Amino acid sequence: MFTSNDVEKLALEIEESIENVLLDIDKMARINSRKVHSAFIKNGVSDTHFVSTSGYGYDDRGREVLDCVFADVFKSEAALVRHFMLSGTHALTVSLFGILRPNDVMLSLAGKPYDTLDAVIGLSSKGSGSLRDFGVIYSEVALDSDGRLDFVTIENELRKQPKMAYLQRSRGYDTRPSIMIDEIEKVAVLIKKISPNTIFFVDNCYGEFVEEKEPCEVGADLIAGSLIKNAGGSFAESGGYIAGRKDLVEMCAQRLTAPGLGSEVGASLGQNKSLFRGIYFAPSITANAAKTAVFAAAMFEKLGFETSPSWNDKRTDIVQQIYLKSAKNLCAFCEGIQAMSAIDSFVTPTPAYMPGYTSDVIMAAGAFVSGSSIELSADAPLREPYCVYMQGGIIYDNAVLGVMEAAKRVLS
Numbered sequence: 053m054f055t056s057n058d059v060e061k062l063a064l065e066i067e068e069s070i071e072n073v074l075l076d077i078d079k080m081a082r083i084n085s086r087k088v089h090s091a092f093i094k095n096g097v098s099d100t101h102f103v104s105t106s107g108y109g110y111d112d113r114g115r116e117v118l119d120c121v122f123a124d125v126f127k128s129e130a131a132l133v134r135h136f137m138l139s140g141t142h143a144l145t146v147s148l149f150g151i152l153r154p155n156d157v158m159l160s161l162a163g164k165p166y167d168t169l170d171a172v173i174g175l176s177s178k179g180s181g182s183l184r185d186f187g188v189i190y191s192e193v194a195l196d197s198d199g200r201l202d203f204v205t206i207e208n209e210l211r212k213q214p215k216m217a218y219l220q221r222s223r224g225y226d227t228r229p230s231i232m233i234d235e236i237e238k239v240a241v242l243i244k245k246i247s248p249n250t251i252f253f254v255d256n257c258y259g260e261f262v263e264e265k266e267p268c269e270v271g272a273d274l275i276a277g278s279l280i281k282n283a284g285g286s287f288a289e290s291g292g293y294i295a296g297r298k299d300l301v302e303m304c305a306q307r308l309t310a311p312g313l314g315s316e317v318g319a320s321l322g323q324n325k326s327l328f329r330g331i332y333f334a335p336s337i338t339a340n341a342a343k344t345a346v347f348a349a350a351m352f353e354k355l356g357f358e359t360s361p362s363w364n365d366k367r368t369d370i371v372q373q374i375y376l377k378s379a380k381n382l383c384a385f386c387e388g389i390q391a392m393s394a395i396d397s398f399v400t401p402t403p404a405y406m407p408g409y410t411s412d413v414i415m416a417a418g419a420f421v422s423g424s425s426i427e428l429s430a431d432a433p434l435r436e437p438y439c440v441y442m443q444g445g446i447i448y449d450n451a452v453l454g455v456m457e458a459a460k461r462v463l464s
């Protein structure tokens with residue numbers, strides 16, 4: 053049995069044993085950083101693009117070039133990057149309402165999507181302007197008993213030619229495995245074969261820059277994500293992005309602003325520079341988060357806890373699940389993460405009611421950008437199997453201190 057006094061020594065051993073995995077993450081960061089770097093050069097990013105616009109924001113050159121940079125980075129025809137897309141949920145909502153029309157079918161391929169989409173789809177409430185209120189039909193293919201994509205049922209459902217096939221890459225706050233890029237490619241091939249007019253839309257939240265390729269490179273028609281996660285590189289103060297086929301991105305722009313206005317309005321209000329800087333840093337910041345997750349998995353496996361993914365598993369997102377066995381351990385873990393945050397270290401997280409959850413939830417987060425989960429954060433519903441979801445870490449050297457403090461408090 054280990055005690056909290058063993059954590060420092062264990063950390064040194066672990067860093068040695070995970071060395072090769074960390075090295076692979078560095079290599080990935082190099083590949084993805086160069087992708088971003090060359091997009092900057094290709095598009096001639098200039099300090100004049102950091103100039104702020106106000107009012108309507110017509111002809112905001114920085115905004116237009118930023119869209120081109122994202123389009124190139126994600127190997128897509130077009131992109132829409134806005135500080136006034138308020139979150140990942142908003143970017144996904146804009147995409148769904150931008151594309152889907154009454155009587156269209158949205159088919160979710162990996163079971164029920166992320167919790168915040170319940171109300172968007174209309175699963176949880178009526179009359180608040182959900183897709184269902186507008187006559188969009190939702191259906192889903194459940195995951196198989198291992199939590200994997202059920203390709204047989206997916207193929208059968210695709211024969212009905214749904215308007216959209218929806219896939220969430222990251223596990224989010226589910227217990228299923230995240231969906232790797234090569235599986236996303238298999239889905240894309242199947243869609244093109246069975247139902248080529250179906251629009252393949254991927255929720256890319258938490259997935260950006262963890263692998264070498266992004267969903268549009270393997271056949272997704274559209275992706276969306278949050279800028280206070282990976283793609284904002286911790287510099288974006290707020291925002292979301294959508295990327296993909298040009299016609300689809302423009303439909304989303306029409307919905308985001310107003311029909312007829314599309315992507316041509318929207319003052320940047322001084323945000324362009326942090327969005328450029330964010331995407332520039334995003335691959336290496338994401339690598340720090342991935343390394344922190346690997347360290348945490350290795351540490352807690354050593355301490356006898358189950359994790360998912362395991363420290364040496366292939367990853368496609370930055371989310372780390374640790375099964376902590378008790379409510380007491382969950383609270384101790386979150387207290388440790390909070391106590392070692394640069395911001396709000398003095399706060400004690402306590403479990404509390406959260407709308408949309410059936411049990412109390414505890415959250416630890418001390419971040420430069422409020423609610424940013426590319427910065428080290430952890431949260432957990434207080435119920436079986438007492439699993440904490442940890443993600444982020446913008447500087448590996450400091451983020452491991454949070455993980456170590458979490459380990460110490462769990463052991464004491």
Ligand SMILES: *Cc1c(COP(=O)(O)O)cnc(C)c1O
Pocket residue numbers: 139140141142166168220221222223224255257258278
């Ligand atoms: C975070 C997340 C969202 C929603 O993003 P918010 O910014 O929290 O609204 C959607 N899907 C997945 C997989 C996510 O991780």
